[in-house]
Amino acid sequence: MALMNRIPTNFLWTRLSQSANHSTQPTSRQLELMARSLPKRQELHGVKSIVVVASGKGGVGKSTTSVNLAVTLAQMGQKVGLLDSDVFGPSVPLMMNLTETPLINKDNLMIPPINYGVKCLSMGLLVDNSKPIVWRGPLVMSALQRLLRGAVWGPLDILIVDTPPGTGDIHLSLSQNVPVTGALLISTPQTAALEVASRGAEMYKTLKIPLIGLVENMSHATCPNCGHTVDVFESQTERFVEKLNIELLERIPIVRRVAECSDSGTPLVLLESESEYAKSFRRLGERVVQFVNKSS
Numbered sequence: 001m002a003l004m005n006r007i008p009t010n011f012l013w014t015r016l017s018q019s020a021n022h023s024t025q026p027t028s029r030q031l032e033l034m035a036r037s038l039p040k041r042q043e044l045h046g047v048k049s050i051v052v053v054a055s056g057k058g059g060v061g062k063s064t065t066s067v068n069l070a071v072t073l074a075q076m077g078q079k080v081g082l083l084d085s086d087v088f089g090p091s092v093p094l095m096m097n098l099t100e101t102p103l104i105n106k107d108n109l110m111i112p113p114i115n116y117g118v119k120c121l122s123m124g125l126l127v128d129n130s131k132p133i134v135w136r137g138p139l140v141m142s143a144l145q146r147l148l149r150g151a152v153w154g155p156l157d158i159l160i161v162d163t164p165p166g167t168g169d170i171h172l173s174l175s176q177n178v179p180v181t182g183a184l185l186i187s188t189p190q191t192a193a194l195e196v197a198s199r200g201a202e203m204y205k206t207l208k209i210p211l212i213g214l215v216e217n218m219s220h221a222t223c224p225n226c227g228h229t230v231d232v233f234e235s236q237t238e239r240f241v242e243k244l245n246i247e248l249l250e251r252i253p254i255v256r257r258v259a260e261c262s263d264s265g266t267p268l269v270l271l272e273s274e275s276e277y278a279k280s281f282r283r284l285g286e287r288v289v290q291f292v293n294k295s296s
């Protein structure tokens with residue numbers, strides 16, 4: 001313990017600011033060059049598989065799914081890590097009830113704090129949350145590098161990476177940096193969300209990252225009194241998965257307590273372990289484990 005210190009709050013910011021280019025938004029040419037200059041898909045020491053959780057659109061439940069999936073996998077006996085790569089809107093610390101900045105070891109590597117059996121790192125643990133993060137592309141990519149390679153992740157069976165909405169720098173940088181085992185797409189059942197998720201799917205296909213499948217979140221609701229199930233939206237998901245030639249892995253219900261649990265830092269799968277919601281996550285967890293085991 002004598003070798004470990006807390007990271008000063010401005011540690012990462014200072015380090016990254018030194019290499020930042022504040023002049024202009026990077027052009028696609030610059031992005032291409034930056035991507036080329038990144039190390040080519042080097043393994044993360046001690047990490048057997050990396051699963052990226054992506055959605056396209058924001059607000060469809062990507063972070064909530066990442067957190068509940070990570071905790072479920074840990075309960076299933078997997079060694080699990082959760083990396084929140086949403087630099088601009090980190091939500092994992094709140095959802096996982098983590099507030100302390102990570103310790104650093106003698107090699108200047110961060111030690112991800114653990115809660116509910118999951119090792120977690122997020123930009124939210126490294127910067128002052130009361131201030132907005134206004135970084136440009138290069139700085140964001142350096143931050144991701146630091147979260148990936150500047151930490152002692154291993155030994156892990158699965159590292160879940162919660163990504164920001166869209167198909168931007170983080171997605172490109174991740175796929176260039178580490179061997180991603182598979183991407184899990186999250187969408188709500190409406191066309192607007194599914195169309196954006198499809199663009200994400202196409203991006204991952206182009207980057208030669210296998211798609212594990214699609215999770216339909218906020219799919220249906222079950223009446224707590226009579227148990228009757230209603231589809232909240234007219235689902236367009238079947239049509240989309242067929243078009244994309246990917247599997248619909250699970251339909252996760254819309255549950256009132258999800259937001260409350262996220263805000264209080266106790267994932268619902270832990271609080272209501274025999275609920276339909278938790279069972280959905282166990283089925284999803286099994287599919288993810290099957291996929292990564294087949295890929296390794």
Ligand code: ADP
Binds near residue numbers: 065
């Ligand atoms: P994203 O990461 O895609 O932006 P979040 O995980 O932050 O989305 O979820 C957006 C909102 O939807 C949050 O308030 C969250 O609590 C809520 N939510 C997510 N999944 C469900 C669900 N299955 N049932 C009810 N609310 C949900």
